[in-house]
Amino acid sequence: MSEPAHRRLGRLTLDIRQQLSPWKQSGFLAGSLAIGLAISVGVLAVAGIAPRTLIDELAGTFNADSLRAVLVQAAPLILVGLGASLAFRIGFWNLGLEGQMIFGGMAATGVSIYAIGPEPMRIVIMGLAAAAGGLSWVLLAAWLKMRFRVNEIIATLLLNYVAMYFLFHMLYGAWQDAKTAFPQSTPLRSFERLPDVGYGINSGLVLAILVVGFAGWLVHLSRAGFYMRVISANLTMSKVVGVPIHVITVGVVAASGAAAGLAGLVNVAGQEGRLTQSFFNGYVFSGVLIAFLSRNDPVIVAIVGLLVAVLYVTGQTLQVFYQIPFAMVQLIQAIIVIAVASSEFLIRHRIRWTR
């Protein structure tokens, strides 16, 4: 007895597609994206921003200053996107990207505060410290999962709050800027900041691209990437055929945390120039969004990260000049995610009218 391949919904018939050519798939994806954007434009129109102004603002993104802002914003987004996509690839739902960013940022700041290492090497040591910070924070959740079977969705998500309050504890205490008495660390010295590499490109973006290259190699070319595919395709089989599941899982989860830690470094030592109370805000959502839209492919993460950065920067402009709330920017992101998610349904199924 075989299950019927379709289910009748009145006169609407749903078929399961066996295969669909990649470019028809991208057609559906593009169509859904267009619908999502159209709805967003509609929402903004209701909020009082005419589509005409919107186009002007978007076009405005491509002037030198805005482009620079987009590129600066893209670096941490790409890094958290990579962090999310790596973990998702092996079925570890790392929703603790913000906590890992916080520990990355704090580890880097600690290196600056305690002046560890020679000055020319300082930023490199800060980078290593940031990666280690993010990595250890995610491994805490991984350990809880493996040792006590704590669901990592819960553990990573809640550890974000632990990290946040620990950050506040430091910023209102030992690491508070003595001069201004604001809950911020003292500004980093110039050699402790991510330098520009020319053409208006910050080295944060270069770092992000390097990590994209590493993740792309890991996922697509290396043996570990092959094992990752096997683990996510069939875990029981992986045990039988001798895939080193523990090593791969721990390694990939650690890489995920390290990427998020580096995103923390980029925001602290790049954009902000000091440890602040909010340098991590909203990045869990963006990371998950980017990973989802790119189907966990590191190379596509870079492209999607850039597009989300455009959205961010445009959103900021709209916030400043048209007084729309930040929630509106998040709403637009959400609409686009839902649109893309529904394209998945159309890719898997065919809807037909039957008589």
Add this chain to the structure above:
Amino acid sequence: MSVALELIGIRKSFDGAIALDGAAFAVRPGQVHALLGENGAGKSSLMNVAAGLYAPDDGTIIISGKPVALSGPADARRRGIGMVHQHFKLVKPFTVTENILLANRRPHYRSGIQEIRAAIRRQAHELGFDIDPERRVESLTLAEQQQVEIVKVLVGGVSILILDEPTAVLTDFESERLLETICRLARTGTAVVLVTHKLQEVKRYADAVTIMRGGKTVATLDPTTSTAAELTELTVGQTARLPTRGETGYGETRLNVGALSCSRHDGRVVLSDMSFCVRGGEIYGIAGVSGNGQAELAEALIGARKPLSGEIWIDGAGDVGKAPDATKRTALLAAIPADRYAYALAGGLSVAENFAVVNIHSGRYGPAALVDRKAMRRDAKEAVAAYDIQGVRSVNQKAALLSGGNAQKLVIAREFSRQPAVVVAHSPSRGLDARACAAVHERLIAARDRGAGVLLISEDLDEILTLSDRIGVITRGRIVAEFARPADRQSIGRAMVDHT
């Protein structure tokens, strides 16, 4: 007395494999009629025909004296035939009432629920079952779930109740209680068919027994007047002539299983203190009625299940029972599990990837930094040709698209792509046609002749007898008897079914 259900000359084949070959069966109202036979004898297939699940290729179904053509299970239910399957068909998150309502539709949900609830209470009371209609099915034990299944069928108002291996999942005490209830039910006029392979149940509870072998019904007798030996002989058939083959010298121990205990995920201990060893150059067959721990033994050996205690020692790898990662085990042990899609293949990955996965660790497909996909595809192509795997248009196609037999060939091609010291094969020829089956057997013999230790776990006694150099009989998670070649089929059969 009239006949409630009669089946005459039923034939049924699946893809050319004959499952039923002119089987005949008749049950009277008020009787418990056992259907006895080995696995694969066709018991379940015959009853699936009676329950309208399979359409027979040929033959007649007579219900209460009238020949009928069943259009499906719902039709059979309308005519008073209800079947409780070996694998329960219940929706786990639903309550008992909801499950029973699902199978016995009522026009209105609210009043239907009330009606069904009352019917469950009545039925359960009559049978002496203690079922709370509001409990969720997932919170019930297997024995309780079975009670729900029986009530579900009876609420529909059946006059012919078919139970497929009802005691397979029950403890002795639970089995006894269930069978006594079934007997009581028969006394009220219901015709009960009890599909089983347990002699004792037949002797104690059945009013009549029909024995099946190889898709045919070989005899119908009165179990109270026939001896256990007679029944065994009819069930397992005459001793087949064993093919002769040259003696091989046995080597050193390759696999030693010592005091191995294992539990299922529901906590029941299914292997207890199991011990045996397999030497190089021999095929050690494990015979037994299915459900006695074979699946768990195979899972523990191939690394899919963590044993509770005990040793799995492999020559060259040591005790692998406790090792967290199976890398070392896999290098030396070829695993041919019964359920390919669960344990041996990833349906979402390509044929080439599925083929290459066991050898990638050795560096055959490039260094750790760079996987050589070309080499993978090349090797996979060669294996597809060498093992005659059908239905592969490209080695890039997903393994899920392969049919059962061809999927098995892919697994075997992969596992023999290296030189394993130990081979663990669980029902390796299940779902294969005669030619493919012979090819698998040749591979096992070749591995033995090369000096590997081969463990063959199979519910097919013929397969065990043809291939094995030594045979262990598994009953309730232990090896209860060992036989050297040439083994006596009758004594093995007795050891398999005598649970004392």
